Amino acid sequence: MKKIRLFLKYYQSIAIIPSIATLFFSFQIKSLGISFLIAAVFSKLFILIMIWFLEWMNNRKKENLYFYFNSGITQIQLYTSTFLIDTIILFIVTFIVLWIF
Amino acid sequence: MDFLEIDSVEISFKNKPILNGIYLKAEQGTVTGILGNNGCGKSTLLRIIFGELQPSFKSLRINGKRFSKPFLTSNEVKYLPQFHFIPKSMTVQNAFYHSNIDINNFYTLFPELINLKNQKFKLLSGGEKRIIETFLILKSNAKFILLDEPFSHIAPVYINRIINLIHKEKQHKAIIVTDHMHKYIIDITDTLYLLKDGWSKEIKNLSDLELYRYLNF
16 A cells, blocks of 8 residues: 555656646547547657656656665556556546546 | 675776676674775665666675565665655655654654654755655665765764664664765774775775775874
């Protein structure tokens, strides 16, 4: 449970751009159809990769990751969980958008 | 008694060899010190032991058994890096919660800092952050503790308390420490190594530090 909270804490630290993208893609799915969901998932993966690339460019010593390393979480685990959390949020928001609007 | 050994480390940055002739042993119940000039590879060596940095070759052994996967995944090692590593948006209380450490132990040792409990790390001074981070790493349940410059930005009165804590914690841990405040390192260590030109040398006599041009007595 503590690890999940740590994954969420990391996601929170990079959440602004993925959240905007989630809202944008949810409304796109509403107008273009549910098949656009697959394209949205890949687009969001691309956005996350770009965020991590910029993070790596600005902070090659990985200063922001050592707290997670000391909690026994590797970089791969952190990035994989971030992608999963982001995808789950996309699914939930899309469902809400399709249901309400 | 648990012990850690590392040797045969080969790592270079931009074709410049940083480490090539290293041997270091850290045993439970002892403090192992690493001294060396700026850029000699002290932090690089600690990062390699921690498992965050992968060299071209290394031989890391725990109790004589080779350990090939990143050490950090085992939860048996904790590393205090040179920089502040706790997320800026995290509160002091949450940092203790996630580290599984009772915050009251901290306030027993540092009662002056009791008002920081609900503060976020971004609002603390460099020294306050360093004290908390060093405490969290030292009090963790890991067998091997790596401290990179634990005394930087800390007032002497707090340094003495941290030294006492190191002496207490070393009873059931192996602690490796490096810092440019060499007097503290010389005082607290049981085994001392000097890093120079990519190799390590165990220092048996303090005059060796002058011989290897690290200090002028």
